[in-house]
Amino acid sequence: MEFDFLSPVDHKIIQYINELSSQHLGSKVAFHTDKDFPDINKLKIAIIGVLENRGAVNYLDEEINLDAIRKELYNLFPGNWQSSIGDLGDILPGNTIEDTFFALQKVASKLIKKGIIPIIIGGSQDLTYPLYRAYDNLEQMVNLVSIDSKFDFGKQEDGISAKSYLSKIILEEPNNLFNFSNIGYQTYFNSQEEIDLIEKLYFDAYRLGDICNNIELAEPTFRDADIVSIDLNAVTSSYSGNLIAFTPNGFDGKEICSLSRYSGISDKVSSFGIFNHNARKEESVLVAQIIWYFIEGVNYRSNEYPFSTKENYLKYIVPLETEELIFYKSNKTGRWWIEINFFAGQHNKLKKNTLLPCSHEEYLAACNNEIPERWWKAQRKNSI
Template sequence: MEFDFLKPIDSDFLEKLSSQQLGSKIVFHTKDQFPDLNKINIAVIGVLENRGSDTAFSEVDIMAIRKELYSMFPGNWDASIADLGDILAGDTITDTYFALRKVVSNLIKNKIIPIVIGGSQDLTYALYRAYDELEQMVNLVSIDSKFDFGKENEETSSNSYLTKIIIDEPNNLFNYCNIGYQTYYNSQEEIDLVEKLFFDGYRLGEISNNIALAEPVFRDADIVSLDLNSVKSSDSGNFSIFTPNGFNGKEICSLSRYAGISDKVSMFGIFNHNNSVQESVLVAQIIWYFIEGFHYRSNEYPFGSRENYIKYIVPSEEEVLVFYKSDKTDRWWIEIPFISNGNNKLKRNTLLPCSYDEYIGACNQELPERWWKAQRKNSI
């Protein structure tokens, strides 16, 4: 069974918690019991694997994160949460990928959202492959200072896993978006490749100046992979790998909340934890905000009907654009028309999340870049 890969956790530290703290409201996988997954919305999993990291620590220890997280007080949440324990490093890194893939695939098929704490970021590849059995296209969002491309024959690592995702069959990746890349960490060839593949990238400065730019991106994501090295060291407490620039604590928690509030995000991974107690505090708060966001999901498109939306038709010189605005949350979408060419990845007209500013731009005859890229990608 898939869950045999999970090692139960020692929950002795919970005895010191009050009944009001989060740890007292969570079901744990212990040596005596395994949670009833029929009653669970969110599952926390640790993955003690870091062989894909160029700067691997001797071991991965996430108990400090658990202690910080479960000592916090929950919001007014009704989500049922379980901690399923840890996946240990296998004999080879491929074994770890296999175990992680099997566990998370089973969870998402049962509509349970895994929060995966690692370990090196190449574990994102195993999260992506977990969708193979669902036979659906996947949108991946990475919060990262780098694009993590590598050479085609290079071993998979936290700095090259994206190449393996793009090349390996079956190719289920529809879109990739990087949030927070720093140009001096990425070659011009990598930046050009992102454009050539019609992927999306937002520089750190763009998001820091207007963090709301990221909200539509998360609204269309299936997997969110967060590299903790995207947070500056003065806020993360990670001085083993010194990062002078990056997101601050408030920004990274805001991004995590956007991921949680997205109706479509079905998996959240946090990677490259450096085992420090200081960084554990931040990771716990990131997870708290994701769960907080989940509580405020509104079950809009693609899970709800567009019939209750306000439809706006914007004619331009080249196209007639169709926008929809939710009367529930005031969020915006733009319609991507179905193109029948035998290869298209979209099987019908679909809605792409966008912003109010993009609607205003379209009214001023400016085609939204995300609409243009989706069109080109669908016609390939």
């Protein structure tokens, strides 16, 4: 029933794909057409367009068209991929924006429960809210990572929009959000009150310059994410081709694709969204490549977390003055985790998740008697 909300991929796209060679990605994808719907039980990744932009900051009553993205994406060549992909078509705008949210929440929830990763192409970034709500019935806390130049708190009286959806996620019950992380914020776009609020809530935020100087700094954050939401306005216009909402500073094409691959390669990420697409062909080229790198990452997942056994990990114990920190290093990938001792309380859904991704640099800092900030914030959130 949930999939009744989906309209088929346009027949012109199907015709275009049929004219491609058998080596192109388009020939490897199962499509929702007028006559057929993919076998959900055979999919690992599902691509869905959501043609809703009434929550956009500068909303213009223009119809969203994702045909250019699909053409660019399916004209690419896949890597040595094993994961099966389906394009389930589009969710059309409802009578109200809440109707669209309801449809996306139902579709995404069904897919996530089945272990299928939805790739959502929007539409305005407030679609992150129903994507978050899709986890309501999964009995788990959710970690959200947003690649964005702004925090999108907004004001309560503004209602929900692309610039205020995060406030609704934080304040509304049931509250399943454990952690929010921003990757690439630009200080001059965010008030000091918003920056202070990020600290007060023990959330994580990384400035654009810090990530550009060392993009590997973001990897542990994605490793702990359930949802990744990309605002395309975080990419500089000279790389995205978006000259409508001109952005002189932001990530370049290589950096945003690297972040997308980090998202895909994370064993934990179970939904992925790309929002605020301006529907111009120039930006479609980049969006297609962002999606390609995410799928590439999914196909190279190491499936080493959650740990079924710790036999393939080296354990490091670091005694500090007030704490004893325990680190694990994977023999397979060389990645690091730090142990968190959660206790029953507000976040008792997290009791089984006692390992937090971290970096080798954080282990070295602990050896110099410095408590990792991510460990400290996680402990503080658990004690609230």
